Amino acid sequence: MSSEVMPANQQSWTETPPQNPPLRHAISQVVERQTWLDKLAAPLQSWLLKLYGQPGEPNRKIKDMLNGTWLGHALHPVLTDIPLGAWSSAIALDLVWLTNEDEGVAQGSDISLALGILGAAGAAVTGLTDWSDLDGTDRRVGIFHGLLNSSILLTNIASLILRLTGKRRAGVYLSSAGYAVSLFSAYLGGELVFAKGIGVNHVAWEGGSDDFVAVLPANDLVEGKLTRVDAAGIPAVLLKQGNSIYAIGATCTHMAGPLDEGTYQNGTVTCPWHGSCFRMSDGAVMNGPATYAAPTFAVRVRNGQVELRRLDHA
Ligand code: FES
Numbered sequence: 468m469s470s471e472v473m474p475a476n477q478q479s480w481t482e483t484p485p486q487n488p489p490l491r492h493a494i495s496q497v498v499e500r501q502t503w504l505d506k507l508a509a510p511l512q513s514w515l516l517k518l519y520g521q522p523g524e525p526n527r528k529i530k531d532m533l534n535g536t537w538l539g540h541a542l543h544p545v546l547t548d549i550p551l552g553a554w555s556s557a558i559a560l561d562l563v564w565l566t567n568e569d570e571g572v573a574q575g576s577d578i579s580l581a582l583g584i585l586g587a588a589g590a591a592v593t594g595l596t597d598w599s600d601l602d603g604t605d606r607r608v609g610i611f612h613g614l615l616n617s618s619i620l621l622t623n624i625a626s627l628i629l630r631l632t633g634k635r636r637a638g639v640y641l642s643s644a645g646y647a648v649s650l651f652s653a654y655l656g657g658e659l660v661f662a663k664g665i666g667v668n669h670v671a672w673e674g675g676s677d678d679f680v681a682v683l684p685a686n687d688l689v690e691g692k693l694t695r696v697d698a699a700g701i702p703a704v705l706l707k708q709g710n711s712i713y714a715i716g717a718t719c720t721h722m723a724g725p726l727d728e729g730t731y732q733n734g735t736v737t738c739p740w741h742g743s744c745f746r747m748s749d750g751a752v753m754n755g756p757a758t759y760a761a762p763t764f765a766v767r768v769r770n771g772q773v774e775l776r777r778l779d780h781a
Contacts, residue, residue, distance in 0.1 A: 495658050498611045499604035508610045515599040522742045522754040533596040536755035541666040543593040549586025551653060553579045554623070558646050561639045573635060580627050580642060587620045594656075597666060600722070600741045600756050605663050608655060615652035619645045668759040669723040670716050675701045675762070675777025683773045688712065693736060695727035698775040703764055705773065706731060706747050713747040714775050716762035720752075726761070750779075 519530040535542030560576035563569070594616070598609040622645035629638030659665045676699035683696050688707040695717050696703050702717035704727040715736070717727045724740030731737075735744040735753050743757035750761035764775040 495608060495655070495662065498608050498655065501607055501611065504607045504610050508606050511610070512599055512601075512606065515595065519596075519599070522737060522744055527754065530596055530599075531755040533593045534755040535593070535758045536752055539752075539758055539760075541597065541758055543590060543597050544660070544666065546586055546590040546593055547653070547656065550583040550590060551649065553583030553586060554642070554646055554649060557583065558643060561643065564635075565639065573630070576639075577627065577630055580623055580630070584620065584623055584627065587616065587623070591616060591620065597756070601665065605659065605665060608659055608663070609665070612652055612655040612659065615648060615655070619649045619652065622648075664722075668720050670718050670720050670759075670762055673701050673716065673718070673762060675699055675764075677776065679765070679767060679769070679774040679776045681769075681772040681774050685712075685768045685771055685773050688773065691731065693727045693729070693731055695725075696773075696775070698764060698777070701762065701777065702727075703762075703775055704736065705766075706736070712766045712768070712773060714764040714766050715745060715747060715750040719743055719745075719757060720759040720761060721755075721757035 518526060520526045531537065533542060535545070538545075557576045557579035560572050560579060564572045564576060591613070594609075594613060598606070598613060601609050623642050626638040626642035626645065629635070629641060660667060680699045682698050682703070683694065683705065688694060688705060690707050690709075692706075694705045696705055696714075698714075702725075703714050704717040706713045715726070717725060719726055719738040719740065721738065721741060721743050724738040724743075726736050726738055726745065729737045729739045731747070734748065735746050737744045737754075738757070741756050742754065743752065744754040745751065745757070745761045746753055750763040752758065752760055760779075763778045765778055767774050
């Protein structure tokens with residue numbers, strides 16, 4: 468019996484059937500497939516982006532404030548803790564009230580519910596602002612998360628009105644239903660952050676060399692032109708101005724846009740994707756939506772080569 472050796476490019480492979488996605492991803496994928504959400508998302512996003520304008524315009528400062536650029540951290544997750552905490556307190560107090568109908572417990576629950584409503588209003592505005600920079604399936608999950616949260620907010624306002632007009636038991640049942648939905652919505656918010664990377668520092672995991680590494684012949688640098696280089700596995704963008712050479716990370720901390728494809732003006736580079744501006748001298752964020760500074764590098768020229776050393780990583 469002769470045996471034939473099958474050429475490498477003709478080998479037959481046993482196909483591994485796709486596994487069922489874990490439940491958490493299955494839920495997210497169901498939301499991602501809801502194309503009807505785009506009909507609402509597109510005009511709303513377009514209106515928001517027009518409202519906030521371009522970097523340097525007055526309303527853009529409001530957007531930066533709501534994104535959390537001034538804080539160095541996304542503002543939305545800070546505010547979402549308020550309604551979730553307050554409404555958790557309210558539901559615990561409601562459970563106690565259902566057993567003893569104590570007036571003080573009822574008042575405590577109403578105050579918690581009202582605090583949660585105030586916090587949810589702030590979380591809604593900041594969340595909507597962050598959402599205005601999303602696209603594709605992220606935008607769908609984001610708007611579905613926002614629609615759920617809006618309905619929970621209205622439900623809790625209605626619950627508070629019922630409680631204050633003598634229909635406490637109905638109000639308690641209504642806010643309890645809202646609380647259950649808020650847990651699901653919080654899960655979707657977590658999916659946006661932890662699975663899709665919305666709101667995180669997109670260069671947090673970049674390392675870099677503690678020693679200087681050569682990245683480019685100094686003669687290749689063109690005055691005033693952004694130049695991308697590789698600094699021991701980290702993309703960096705160089706800029707030559709007179710006798711100075713500046714270098715910051717080339718990956719935008721907001722959503723990983725390529726800063727070397729952006730524009731340079733007045734000491735800052737503007738990301739081509741959503742307009743975040745970073746100062747070339749120290750990586751500081753001058754305009755959002757980015758909230759985290761760009762990585763920075765020490766620069767020197769040795770033997771005709773530009774050399775970089777990462778400055779700010781642990
Ligand atoms: S990726 Fe969004 S501003 Fe750069």
